[in-house]
Amino acid sequence: MRIFTVFAIGLLFGLGIIVSGMANPAKVLNFFDVAGTWDPSLAFVMGGALAVTAIGYRFVFRMPHPFQANAFALPAIKAIDLRLVGGAAVFGVGWGLSGFCPGGVIPALGIGRTEPAIFVAALVVGMMAAKAFDASRSAARHSALERHDALPEN
Template sequence: MVRIVSAAMIGLVFGTGIVISGMANPAKVLNFFDVFGTWDPSLALVMASALAVTLAGYLFVFRRLAPLFGSQFHLPTKRDLDLPLIAGSAVFGIGWGIAGFCPGGAIPALGLGHTQPVLFVVTMTGGILVASWLKTVSTRRQSIA
C-alpha cells in the first residue's frame, strides 16, 4: 500500500510540474520544434531542469544500499541498439512532432477537459497494444524456427 501511495504522489508531483511548465499544451511543445517561426525555448529549459533534478536524485538515491520500498534497485542492463528501440524512438519522435504530446504531457492534460489528449492517449494505447502484439508474433516465429 505504501508503494502505491508513494507512486501516486510521485505521479501527482510530475503531472503538476508538466502542467505548471506548460508542457501539457501541445502548441507550446510544437513551437519548440518551429525554429524558423514562433520558436519557444522553454521546452529546452524544462528538459535541462528535469535532467538536473534527475541527476541530484540519482546521486542521493544510489548512496542508499536499497530503495525505500523495495529490496533492490531495478536498473536496465541492456545496452545494445536494436530495431525495436530505434523504431520505437522514431515513432515516439514523429508522434511528438505531429501531435505536440508525449505520454508525460498527455496524461496530465487529460484532466484539462480537452479532446486532443483523450484522442492522443487512446491512439497511444492502441499503438502500445499493436507493438505488444507484434513482439508476441515475432517471439513465436523465432521459437518455431
C-alpha cells in the same frame, strides 16, 4: 504506503507538467518550429529535469536499496539496437505531430479537451499493436527453431 508514494510522485510530475505549460501541445509544437514561432521553454524544462535527476541519482545510488524495494530494478539490456532506435523515432514523430508525450498527456486529460483522449487512445492501440507484433515475431522465431531442430542430421 507505497500507493501513497506513487500517487504523490505522479501528482508532483503532473503539477510540474501543468505549471511548466507542457500540457499545452501548442507550446511543445512551437519548440519544434525552429524557423517560425520557436519557443525555447521546453529546453529549459528538460534541462531543469535533467539537473534534478542527475543530482537525485547521485544520492539514490549511494543507498543500499530504494526506500520501498529490496533492490534497484535497472535495465539489463544496454545495447542500442534497431528496436530501440525505431521506438525512439516513432516516439519523436508522434510527439512532433501531436505535441503530446506519453507522460505529459496524462495531466492534459484533465483539461477537458478531446485531443489528449484521442492521443491516449492511439497510444494504447499502438502499444497493443507493438505487443502483438513482438508476440508474432517471437512465435515465428520459435517455429523456425522447431523446424530447424526437426531436420535430420547428415
